[in-house]
Amino acid sequence: MRDFSGALAIVALCGIGTYLLRLTPMLYRSGSDGGAASRFSGAVGPAAIAALFVAMLLPLLGTVGKTSITTVALLTTIIAQRMFGGVAMPTMLGTVAYGLLLVLRMS
Amino acid sequence: MTARSVREGVLDSLPIAAGYFPIAFSFGVSAVQAGISPLIGVLISAVVFAGGSQFVLLGLLSSGAALPAVVATTLLMNARHLLYGRRIAQSLPVSHASPPKPLLAFGLTDEVFACAIGRLHDLAETERAHWLFGLQCGAYLAWVAGTILGILTGAQIVDRFPILRDALGFVLPALFLSLLLNLDWRDSRVSVLIAAIVTLVLTFFVPVHLAILAGIVSGICGAALPGRGNA
Numbered sequence: 078m079r080d081f082s083g084a085l086a087i088v089a090l091c092g093i094g095t096y097l098l099r100l101t102p103m104l105y106r107s108g109s110d111g112g113a114a115s116r117f118s119g120a121v122g123p124a125a126i127a128a129l130f131v132a133m134l135l136p137l138l139g140t141v142g143k144t145s146i147t148t149v150a151l152l153t154t155i156i157a158q159r160m161f162g163g164v165a166m167p168t169m170l171g172t173v174a175y176g177l178l179l180v181l182r183m184s
Numbered sequence: 185m186t187a188r189s190v191r192e193g194v195l196d197s198l199p200i201a202a203g204y205f206p207i208a209f210s211f212g213v214s215a216v217q218a219g220i221s222p223l224i225g226v227l228i229s230a231v232v233f234a235g236g237s238q239f240v241l242l243g244l245l246s247s248g249a250a251l252p253a254v255v256a257t258t259l260l261m262n263a264r265h266l267l268y269g270r271r272i273a274q275s276l277p278v279s280h281a282s283p284p285k286p287l288l289a290f291g292l293t294d295e296v297f298a299c300a301i302g303r304l305h306d307l308a309e310t311e312r313a314h315w316l317f318g319l320q321c322g323a324y325l326a327w328v329a330g331t332i333l334g335i336l337t338g339a340q341i342v343d344r345f346p347i348l349r350d351a352l353g354f355v356l357p358a359l360f361l362s363l364l365l366n367l368d369w370r371d372s373r374v375s376v377l378i379a380a381i382v383t384l385v386l387t388f389f390v391p392v393h394l395a396i397l398a399g400i401v402s403g404i405c406g407a408a409l410p411g412r413g414n415a
Contacts, residue, residue: 084224084245087254091241092231094259100289102269116407122264123364123372124379124403128396129240129261130360131383137353147354154358155365164294164362165203171358172210176351183347
């Protein structure tokens with residue numbers, strides 16, 4: 078486990094960095110919309126989300142039972158996203174479905 | 185006019201707050217489970233204020249990953265926020281001075297951005313910045329309050345309902361899947377596929393945080409490939 082001051086430094090750097098990512102484009106609203114720089118910056122977010130999704134999903138797979146529960150919960154998330162849009166509601170409904178399926182499997 | 189615009193923004197933030205609170209609560213519970221100091225847990229929510237990346241930051245912190253890897257992974261994940269600020273700035277009057285842009289930038293999360301883009305053009309130009317400030321305040325307070333409650337009560341709740349520990353393991357995949365589904369696939373599918381495949385393969389050979397970084401970089405490089413998916 079990391080010591081308190083080390084963790085504090087990491088949190089501060091992540092906070093400052095995230096803030097600058099949000100602030101910088103607001104201060105420089107003019108500029109070109111096309112070009113390689115625009116294409117690369119547009120790919121950063123989707124690539125990050127996809128990589129993180131795969132990395133977080135893998136531990137939830139394994140046995141047939143675990144994989145089945147995870148698959149149903151993923152489908153619930155997809156359906157909720159199509160019905161309600163956004164991020165918060167699909168996330169919550171998918172997680173609730175996953176938890177309920179775990180309870181059902183244990184009972 | 186100013187106070188009313190802020191108040192309307194806070195009211196319009198209620199759906200975001202309702203979604204944020206339980207996720208922030210689960211973040212607080214996860215922080216307790218990971219053995220992170222309660223103060224650090226609250227500070228992460230108060231200072232970073234960026235849903236999915238906070239869970240990743242938490243995982244990397246508790247695993248003892250090196251500072252550069254933790255910061256780089258967190259910032260790469262939040263790099264999509266680079267796309268938000270400019271769009272929001274274009275919706276605000278050029279001459280607006282209050283609240284200042286540095287203040288409005290802090291709360292520019294995914295949900296706030298999506299809600300703001302949908303509503304700002306319905307508002308009078310003079311009201312937009314104050315309404316956005318109210319929207320961000322509501323979302324931020326829900327996020328920090330949810331985190332604090334999760335940290336304060338998380339251990340007891342998880343001890344009483346141990347199934348919660350396993351159920352919370354799905355929060356992140358669900359969050360990232362929802363974010364993926366919100367993407368415009370015409371612009372990003374090649375990057376998404378390359379990032380996912382590279383991460384999947386490398387996870388079997390290297391530590392997961394390195395697989396994530398390699399996946400992200402590969403996905404970004406994939407944007408250089410010609411084709412409809414990277415138009």
